[in-house]
Amino acid sequence: MANLNMVEAINLALREEMARDETIIILGEDVGQLGGVFRVTDGLQAEFGPERVVDTPLAEAGIMGAALGLALGGFKPVPEIQFMGFLPPALDQLICHVSRYRNRTRGRHTMPMVVRLPYGAGIHAPEHHSESTEAILAHIPGLKVVIPSTPYDAKGLLISALRDPDPVIFLEPKRIYRAVREEVPSGEYVIALGQAKVIRTGETVTAVAWGSMVREVIRAADLVASQGISVEVIDLRTISPMDDETIVASIRKTGRGVIVHEACRTCGLAAEIIARINEKAFLSLAAPLERVTGFDTIVPLLKLEDHYLPDAFRISRAIQKVVYY
Amino acid sequence: MNLADFDPLSGKRCEILDHQGVIVAQELRPPGLTDELVLELYDRMVMLRVADQQALTLQRAGRMGTYAPTLGQEAANIGSAAVLQPGDWLVPSFRETGAMLLRGVPIKLIYMYWMGSEWGSHYPSEVKVLPICAPVSTQTLHGVGLAWAGKLKQDHTMTLIYFGDGATSKGDFHEAMNFAGVFTIPCVFFCQNNQYSISVPRRVQTAAASLAQKAVAYGFPGIMVDGNDLLAVYTVTAAAAARARAGEGPTLIEAQTYRLGPHTTADDPSRYRPLEELKAQEPYDPLRRLRIYLTQQGLITEDSEQDRVVKYEGMAKDAAREAEAAISLNPDDIFDYHYAQMPPYVAFQKEYLHRILAARGESAGG
Numbered sequence: 148m149a150n151l152n153m154v155e156a157i158n159l160a161l162r163e164e165m166a167r168d169e170t171i172i173i174l175g176e177d178v179g180q181l182g183g184v185f186r187v188t189d190g191l192q193a194e195f196g197p198e199r200v201v202d203t204p205l206a207e208a209g210i211m212g213a214a215l216g217l218a219l220g221g222f223k224p225v226p227e228i229q230f231m232g233f234l235p236p237a238l239d240q241l242i243c244h245v246s247r248y249r250n251r252t253r254g255r256h257t258m259p260m261v262v263r264l265p266y267g268a269g270i271h272a273p274e275h276h277s278e279s280t281e282a283i284l285a286h287i288p289g290l291k292v293v294i295p296s297t298p299y300d301a302k303g304l305l306i307s308a309l310r311d312p313d314p315v316i317f318l319e320p321k322r323i324y325r326a327v328r329e330e331v332p333s334g335e336y337v338i339a340l341g342q343a344k345v346i347r348t349g350e351t352v353t354a355v356a357w358g359s360m361v362r363e364v365i366r367a368a369d370l371v372a373s374q375g376i377s378v379e380v381i382d383l384r385t386i387s388p389m390d391d392e393t394i395v396a397s398i399r400k401t402g403r404g405v406i407v408h409e410a411c412r413t414c415g416l417a418a419e420i421i422a423r424i425n426e427k428a429f430l431s432l433a434a435p436l437e438r439v440t441g442f443d444t445i446v447p448l449l450k451l452e453d454h455y456l457p458d459a460f461r462i463s464r465a466i467q468k469v470v471y472y
Numbered sequence: 473m474n475l476a477d478f479d480p481l482s483g484k485r486c487e488i489l490d491h492q493g494v495i496v497a498q499e500l501r502p503p504g505l506t507d508e509l510v511l512e513l514y515d516r517m518v519m520l521r522v523a524d525q526q527a528l529t530l531q532r533a534g535r536m537g538t539y540a541p542t543l544g545q546e547a548a549n550i551g552s553a554a555v556l557q558p559g560d561w562l563v564p565s566f567r568e569t570g571a572m573l574l575r576g577v578p579i580k581l582i583y584m585y586w587m588g589s590e591w592g593s594h595y596p597s598e599v600k601v602l603p604i605c606a607p608v609s610t611q612t613l614h615g616v617g618l619a620w621a622g623k624l625k626q627d628h629t630m631t632l633i634y635f636g637d638g639a640t641s642k643g644d645f646h647e648a649m650n651f652a653g654v655f656t657i658p659c660v661f662f663c664q665n666n667q668y669s670i671s672v673p674r675r676v677q678t679a680a681a682s683l684a685q686k687a688v689a690y691g692f693p694g695i696m697v698d699g700n701d702l703l704a705v706y707t708v709t710a711a712a713a714a715r716a717r718a719g720e721g722p723t724l725i726e727a728q729t730y731r732l733g734p735h736t737t738a739d740d741p742s743r744y745r746p747l748e749e750l751k752a753q754e755p756y757d758p759l760r761r762l763r764i765y766l767t768q769q770g771l772i773t774e775d776s777e778q779d780r781v782v783k784y785e786g787m788a789k790d791a792a793r794e795a796e797a798a799i800s801l802n803p804d805d806i807f808d809y810h811y812a813q814m815p816p817y818v819a820f821q822k823e824y825l826h827r828i829l830a831a832r833g834e835s836a837g838g
Contacts, residue, residue, distance in 0.1 A: 172624075198624060204647070206650065206651070208643060208644055208647055209613060209648065209650065211613075212612075212613025212616070212644060212648065213620060213648075213651055214617060215614050216615060216617015216618040216619070216620060216621065217617040217618075217620055218617070219602070219614065219617065220619075220621020220625070221621055221625070222621050224617075239607070239610060239644075240610060240613065243607045244605075244610060244614070249809055249811070250590065250810050251590055251593055252590070252593045252594055252595075253805070253809050254594070254809050255593070255595060255597065257812070288818075291811075313811045313812055388815030388817060391816075
């Protein structure tokens with residue numbers, strides 16, 4: 148057992164699984180010699196060789212399309228797209244092919260693959276380095292989309308993703324890559340995909356978040372606790388397929404809910420979650436559901452970035468709004 | 473033959489059997505390309521033309537959806553795929569019906585695909601052919617990855633990747649070429665330059681004098697070949713495949729052919745292609761020159777040709793009937809193949825469709 152941050156936990160998961168499964172190949176820009184721009188793949192090329200940890204030409208579609216071919220050829224590729232802002236060239240391959248292969252061949256070909264993708268704002272990065280477009284990915288049938296919020300979960304979820312028979316997009320909230328350390332066991336443990344986690348039980352209101360927003364929600368819950376508001380916090384962990392049962396069970400108990408994401412509001416995942424709560428638990432609601440999200444704007448550059456991101460204060464106001472409705 | 477003798481920047485093009493059926497470069501012909509093999513491949517070309525024609529007939533009769541005919545590109549299809557060995561992969565775009573047939577995809581399945589069933593892409597597991605790829609050029613990368621996998625497994629296979637002239641304008645093609653060059657990937661990029669991307673002619677795709685010369689920038693050989701000359705296509709592709717198998721990396725082949733039909737059955741070429749241009753292409757028909765040659769060799773006769781066409785017409789009609797009979801109309805198929813394990817929300821939607829069908833008085837059983 149070691150005290151690890153999320154970068155180290157992901158690195159450990161990759162190392163252990165690569166040792167266990169010889170078909171795993173990491174490919175991407177700067178993933179080899181450098182160990183990735185965030186050092187997530189640090190030391191892996193030295194340990195597993197340049198054939199299994201491959202520095203590719205700078206070409207996102209190329210990485211994704213070649214990864215697809217490797218998967219067809221019996222390997223388990225783990226392509227890394229360096230930043231979510233550079234995902235669009237690879238989306239063609241993801242949407243038109245990776246997600247569709249199993250269905251369009253009626254199961255003749257499958258697409259075991261884990262796409263690693265640092266995402267999100269909050270690290271004062273340059274333009275195009277702060278995007279949070281997970282809803283686009285969750286919209287695509289055939290993909291799974293996983294987002295850890297802790298080092299422990301990151302390792303367990305990544306191991307599950309690496310053993311999954313279908314393509315998994317593994318979104319890494321880079322804002323909290325090094326924010327916390329916690330005990331992360333070495334050796335195998337898995338956290339099943341598609342299962343949300345109630346990370347704090349509460350009675351008054353349900354708050355749903357994922358990635359770096361989970362930490363903000365916990366802070367908001369602490370803020371409102373003094374007012375006697377007890378917040379049940381759910382970390383969604385997998386946004387597709389979504390575990391709406393855990394959310395709905397909580398809403399049935401609390402009757403109130405706030406959904407938080409840093410991505411843009413319009414057509415964001417909060418809208419989907421609210422729709423599902425309406426379908427399954429409308430009569431349990433004591434107040435309209437609220438969402439706290441990024442704005443329908445492009446993520447501002449670093450001087451204005453902090454205004455964009457939902458924080459504990461904004462979330463606490465939304466909690467108060469639904470509680471005192 | 474030596475690929476290096478046909479430097480694409482020199483404008484040279486490989487030709488062996490000219491359009492009048494005369495062998496013009498016997499010395500290039502590999503020993504394995506005997507007259508018997510030529511006859512066998514010609515036979516496959518006739519099969520392709522008949523199967524292709526049958527698809528058009530089915531489409532006109534409302535028994536098939538949109539279809540992309542191969543008419544005029546039989547030599548490019550058959551001459552290239554003929555060099556593959558067991559274990560090699562074939563990665564088509566959508567105008568490789570003949571290449572796919574030659575590599576063991578049943579006609580029935582190809583018809584099923586264009587008739588509108590995903591089961592048409594569920595090939596027998598031993599068939600090393602990827603399904604048809606409608607998005608232009610994306611498959612070039614799949615082929616590179618697949619060939620890369622073969623290289624890592626050291627299985628000494630190679631992958632033959634098809635695409636059209638329009639695909640060479642897309643980024644995926646360039647990324648695929650670049651990856652293949654950098655990683656010495658055992659593949660052959662086979663461009664069927666049929667002169668049109670739907671309506672847009674070749675000259676609008678690139679200012680380059682040839683498509684083959686694009687290989688130069690990626691550090692491996694490119695070669696132009698008369699794509700309507702079965703012997704030349706076979707010879708060039710065999711040399712490129714041998715290079716790939718020997719671990720020397722990729723080759724780009726530009727097979728210059730001509731699409732005698734429409735882009736698809738939904739297209740009207742009269743809006744962009746003068747009839748005179750089409751007429752001028754008729755002497756270059758890839759089957760015509762082979763008929764002259766094989767007749768001269770005493771390998772075919774007028775009677776044998778009639779029998780051949782009749783045989784394949786019967787085969788194609790049978791395949792069409794079998795395809796129609798085999799197509800599953802079970803609406804559960806819509807839902808059942810997206811993941812190894814169906815997500816609960818998708819299962820709910822599947823049940824919903826059952827309820828809707830029941831409410832309409834229709835069976836969900838297909």
